[in-house]
Amino acid sequence: MILPILMVVGMLLPAALLLSLWRGSVQSRTEWYVKLLALAMFFVWIFFSGRWDWGGYPLRWVWPVLFLAAVFASWKKARRLPAKTPLSKKQKWSIAVYAFLVLIFGTYNLGVLTSHWPADEALEISFPLRSGTYYVAHGGSQVQMNYHSAHPPQRYALDIVRLNRLGTRAKGLYPKELTRYEIFGDPVYSPCTGKVIEARDDLPDLTPPEMDPENPEGNHVILTCDGDDARLLLAHLKRGSVSVKNGEKVKEGQRIGRVGNSGNTSEPHLHIHAERDGAGVPLRFGGRFPVRNDLVR
Structure with missing residues (x-):
């Protein structure tokens, strides 16, 4: 549809x-x-x-x-x-x-x-991807730019894909083969120094448009950054790629997994959001609050 x-x-x-x-x-x-x-x-x-x-x-x-x-x-x-x-x-x-x-x-x-201006104080972290030109598919503080904003814990969530030389996220409009999506398998790096409080790695990567609403985050890592109690979620990771465990200390820039298509997701992408006491926390990368259609190289 x-x-x-x-x-x-x-x-x-x-x-x-x-x-x-x-x-x-x-x-x-x-x-x-x-x-x-x-x-x-x-x-x-x-x-x-x-x-x-x-x-x-x-x-x-x-x-x-x-x-x-x-x-x-x-x-x-x-x-x-x-x-x-x-x-x-x-x-x-x-x-x-x-x-x-x-x-x-x-x-x-x-x-x-x-949508370009968050109403809350932002958490400053580093961008968790490094392999090319990344596109913010959903991001911002209003539903016109970010459907997550309708859900308070995910108000400032980001969905990120990677673009090829033609500026598209995949080879084809909506392919079933996961490898045709530019971002699939890209390394994901810890956006801050902190501690892993939850990690999962056993869920399968689904064929689009299959989704798993019972496990919305799919394979994921949740961590807290040093000096902040917000829970930072990186979701929909590739099965077998998560390289950290619960309770483990991680350094900023340490590889923690790869982008996959597990959980309640319609296609490969990286979902990231932070929340504190059930309320979404804005994220800034290098002082920048990303919104839909922004590029990160």
């Missing part, structure tokens, strides 16, 4: 809206401005909150370029129109629909913007 939704929202719908701006007819500049504002709100939203690791990260910049081209072509016609005209019933409905879209996507964009 996710693939058709992504295709419609990420490809077909933007193309249809651009065509409506490029070739559509309006009767006044006022009508054109309302339509333009609505489409601008939409394209800002998909630029910042779309999942660009599916079709290719460079494609993220295609829609803004096409949008500006459509604006230019459309304005050449709209500038000759009167500022206002008596509105037909059809025009009134058109303006009402576009005004509604301005409200909806303006609200979405407010969530996208505020």
